[in-house]
Amino acid sequence: MGERGLISRILCPKFGGYLTFGTLESGVVSAPGQPTIKDLLNLYHFRQLGPDTKVFGIIGKPVGHSKSPILYNEAFKSAGFNGVYVHLLVDDIASFLQTYSSTDFAGFSCTIPHKEAAVKCCDEVDPVAKSIGAVNCIIRRPNDAKIFGCNTDYVGAISAIEDGLRGIFIQPGSPLANKLFVIIGAGGAGKALAYGAKEKGARVVIANRTYENLLKLVGADAITLADLNNFRPEDGMILANTTSIGMQPKVDETPISKHALSSYALVFDAVYTPKITRLLREAEESGAKIVTGLEMFIGQAFEQYERFTGLPAPKELFRKVMSKY
Template identity: 35%
Template sequence: MPEKPRLFALFGNPVGHSLSPLIHNAAYEAMNLSAQYIALAVPDGKTALHRMREMGIEGASVTIPLKTAIMAQLDEIDDNSHAIGAVNTLWAREGRILGGNTDWAGFTRSLKEHFDLRGKTFAILGSGGAARAAVFGIRREGGYPTVFSRNPETGIALAQDFHCPYRPLSDLEKVEAHCLVNTTPVGMSPNAAGIPVPPAILSRFAWVMDLVYNPLRTRLLREAEEAGCGVITGLPMLVHQGAEQVRVWTGKEPPVGLMHRVAEEELLRRSADRGDS
């Protein structure tokens, strides 16, 4: 009798356009693992955990809107997730379901491909869950983030939680930093003409990173290149956080390069289908 494949999943809503099944399944095939990764749309954390137990799912990715809401229903959460205030990774151990966060690791690994974070200054646009993971990762690596957001309430709370400065978004044109990081959805398809900051200020930064990965080359990154900045797309963060999940679930090293390549090819295919310039 053939071995029953190990089962992994993505929980959230919506999940139909996620790249995670593509990159995870490509990794498991290349690793010669008998495993399958599926996307499951669920309305809430309770349903996700019920599906996990009922279907024998060993590990799961968690996306919006569950990353924070599901935390109270887990048996255990690691210290990093407590600090960030969100989980994106679940795994089953001896009848218990545990939660962790690989977003911050994916973020810092993406940056480390270009420069050492220690001692560098960062301007973080936004104050949501992605911003929290970014600020946590920068602080952990010895960098100095400043939070800029339209919402002073969440921006100040984020800055206070991680002991870093907060400034209103209107102050961004008055500062310089080594790297500007957009953690907001501005510029995401289908609203790809959007840009979170005036292009005229981009020359104040050596590097610009956009966590939006669809489209792959956002307007922010195109304008940043025109201004002479180094640019980092959001795709490496997606790939690296997924690769870290594979390590957590399997204890094996995933083919990160392959995961990046299949994700990039799919994004370029989708862009061509839309007729993006």
């Protein structure tokens, strides 16, 4: 029942169920968690699911806001790939992975708050994900069901920010080189950005609500959230929010005061629901270039799709699907 039970309704044809319940209208249900017939048919492609269908999903809490099922299911269908991608509301990732341990569950994306715990749960972890301390993509090996964790967040975010900066700075190599890169948040996404920005030669400063969590990070200067509003300006500064502040439904929240934003050449927000957060709106009003979390989302999804399916990512299709949001 409810959000946790949704997968048993969607995956019914894979595991031999005779029928499932779908509602005619969203919200008009006879029991909690029933999907609409429209979603069963058009989003999860229910009629194509069968015993050989590989299951993928996004592990998170909360997770219902994620657009990943829309993106991957559309791409699977267009490539003729026998897979389905679902939301997985998970409290404890270790016990989830122990329970869903068969090769039917072929891969997972991992989001808030499980990316760091995921590192310890994998049988093997990519060295970059290990240095970041966060896994956002888990692949199960079909031969022995062992799981491999990697991080696609940093490539997605850093390439979107570099694309944004190329319109502002003309310099050889990465436009991030020698820039001051200020990151709010020290969770999975924050660490991924810190790693990527340092790789590109930026100087990194991180601000976090829980100051102690910053002390575990090496190679970046740490400041408190309050310090952010009085940061000494310098040319070409970049700001990245990697907390969930400003995410739906709390769209009125922002991690930094508007007056402090005028110091930044470019502002990036990892939050992508809504696409334009209060932070991005105020940054644009303050004259900064903005890069949305949607651009990071699309970039990190390219690599996950290729790892999940072994097929090239349909980049144009991804952009088209996400342009509706």
